[in-house]
Amino acid sequence: MYLNKKVKRFWLSNIRKEVRQAIEKLSTQLKVEFPKEPERLLSSYVYREFKIHIDKDGSIKGGLLRLLFSLIDFTFVRSLIADCYSVEGGNCYDPVSLILLEVIKIWERYQYYPDFLKDLEDKEKGAQYRYYTGIDAENVPTDATLHNFRDRLGEEKFKDIMNFLVQIFTMVEIISGKILCTDGTLLKAFARYRGCNYMEDCCKCISCPESIVDDVNTSINGAVKEIEEKDKKSAVAVMKMQCPRTEIIQKIIEMVKKKDKDALIENIGTFSIIKLRVIKGTISEFKAHSKYLRSIFGESFKSPDGYSLEVISCAIRLDQNEKLIFECPKSCKDVSARIGYRRSKDNPSKTEKVFGYKAVIITSIEAEFNLEIPVAVITGSGNISEAQTFVNLHQELKRHVSFKTEYQVLDSGYDYEYVYSYIRNGNGKPIIDYNKRREKLDEKSMKKRGYNQNGYPYAPCGRVCTPNGFDSSRNALKNTCNKQCLKSKDLDKLCKCSYRKNKCGYTKWMTIKELPRLILEIPRGTKKYKKIKALRTSSERTNGYGKEWTGMSNLRLRTLEAYAARVALCCIVIMLKKIMGLILQATIEHRNPSLAKKLYNKKATSKLKDSA
Structure with missing residues (x-):
């Protein structure tokens, strides 16, 4: 068998019941009703439990989209965005229909509305999409309708939908938040930079x-x-x-x-x-x-x-x-974009400028399922501080879900004392790349200050001590020389060592209070630290997946609001698609183990699992 018992419970019939119960429980907290009567809606989404047929090759008739719409009842969206509408005004499309059209557009990799709407109107190509979303073939929305709808909701409402979905999948135990990895990615602006980074x-x-x-x-x-x-x-x-x-x-x-x-x-x-x-x-x-x-x-x-x-x-x-x-000729057409910096792909030792926006995404690493799921996102101008943005974003996430996060994995852009303090105050362990900044790391300078680049102290004999356990009560790391001198051929130095009588030789405690950025609960340079730190590539994969698969790297948009809404939508779709893939795999394993063996003939242990 290639899935453990915890994963096997996510086969379709079982998880469908759990998801339904989670939605019903969460929906009781949504007391706002959609203000327009059903007869004033130009479309009408209705949840249906479709039968899922899996072919001999492991594919679903109708694709993963059919599995998605069979599993989740999206009617909760009406309550989440009810305050964007009023009783007054004319008729409108069912907001659930429009949200799901946006999801399908990204899921099916349509970059622009005209191409998507052309297929949506097609009698055969668009039949499935119209059926899922409750759209009438004679009353397909225009691209202006979808643009206006996205502008009406904005980033905040899309994030509310994303948070609701995260709560659902947390309740059914697909998302645990045990390991969270955060990283920012720069998105190039469609407008051309004209030279000023202070325009308004x-x-x-x-x-x-x-x-x-x-x-x-x-x-x-x-x-x-x-x-x-x-x-x-x-x-x-x-x-x-x-x-x-x-x-x-x-x-x-x-x-x-x-x-x-x-x-x-x-x-x-x-x-x-x-x-x-x-x-x-x-x-x-x-x-x-x-x-x-x-x-x-x-x-x-x-x-x-x-x-x-x-x-x-x-x-x-x-x-x-x-x-x-x-109009100042130095001012770009998109005044909310800014210059951000990233490592050059051609020369990693140098940085390159990118004019545009920065999306900071928190990814939950589910090692048991070999999944990397985006659970929170915020988009700002290209020059925003990733460290402060992370704190704000994580605080927002905690208002919706109560993850018991053990590890927060971040790169050197987040290496600030207040970030370490924030993570530790939440009972988490920071795994952050140390930013050496302008420190002198030659051997002479390190011996003068008393510890090396990993925070390991030097013994009186000049040898580097190694970690020997972290004491949470003292918030300090114990370092010992482990009598390395016993392996030395220099007998004179051996006889002069006054710590040789001790069990572990020379011992020195390094406290977090003394070096809050350098001393970690999982000591830097150890095998465990390196394994967990390697999980940072999960965020890079999420960012890369978003850019290449959902088209975030080539958006023909203008203004921060437009980019932020689109990025939030992309993260919602990535989350749904990855989870649907897990459910399909668990369902095949449950119904047809021999087919699962053929399709998923991989070792149960993966890089993610090894690291966890």
Whole structure:
């Protein structure tokens, strides 16, 4: 047999009862009713217990989607998002139908709505989808409807749905939360970065100074003079401005001065709001350019006689009140995105910039089932602090489920004292990559401070001690030399050792209070530490799976809200798909052990299981 007894209980008929009971119990806590009457809904989702037929090759007729809709009654969604709707207004689609359409779209790997809706409308291709979601073939929602629905719910409501599902699978003991692994992943923005990492909405409507038209005329006259004096065919007239946000200018000055001490302050934070090419002679192709400039600046704008003007770039426009304003050319179209840094794929010793957003995902590692399940997610700008985001995200998760987490596995980006303190206060054990920062790790420096890079102290003879047990009552790690000198051939040093009479030789306690980041309950460098630390790749796999399978790495979206909602949806689908795979495997094992042996002919112990 290839599944242990605990896993075998997840075969379909058994787990279906447990899931139903969990949903019924949790639904009693949802006292909010959906405000619109059933007759005002343009679609109607109804839960059905489908029969599941498994073919000889182990596949389900109708695919894993059929198993999903047969197992879970999604009517709880109406109560979770009821406050997004009101009694007033017109008819609407059943929100459960729209949520499930979003799930199917990602599950079936449709990147864009038009392609998905085209198949949804198809008489044969979309029949199954429409049946599952309660959509009428004559009244299929448009992509605008789905876009508006996703914007209406936002990240918070999708996270509420995800938390509800996590509670269900925690109650049926598929998700335990014993080992949680957290990691952030950068998502590239669809908009192009233009050079400023401090942009806000206000950067799109900055008032022009009253002298702007005179300054533009002066700049053009200067270009004309340059052409005449130097006998050139053309010259460029540039009108520059400095960022009016003084607090931002100060930040940029400090940043630039660190890199270039000779940088001139007057050049920092400046940008061109209009750039024109002044060409000698009258060229008919550029008449439209002059007309465009007069439409903006009015009659006060003077176009020089005998010259043509070509607009290279112009950030100035008229607002609704006929007032001159400009949009900072350094400001991206997506003002909520920011620059984040990650290790370069070509050279891991270096970092590379990514303009966009960062998704921080908590993955529960279920070693018994060989599963890695995302249980919580939050998305922010590319430059958010992963460490503080982890604390906030985990606190939010604990409000919904009471995991007894034993290990929190994190990379060096989370190596801060307050993160260690937070994990320990929750009775967890931190497994965090140590960030050496600017510490000197040569042998001379380490011996001078008294301990090596793993926090192991040096014995008086200069040998490195090894861990010999952690005392939770003292919050300290015992280190001993274990009489390494007995193996030495230097008898003089052997005779001078005053600790040789002790059972373990020289002993030194290293407390967490003394070195909270370096001293861990599972000592660094030990076999157990390395095994648990290796589980960090689970988060990397979750992130990679999300990017490649659900299309998170190629989203044609704009604004943080849109990215956050999509990422939360992707994590919901990843969770559901992995759990459905487990249930299918348990069902095949229960119904047809010989087929299970053929399909899952692997050792019961996996890397995850070994590590646990």
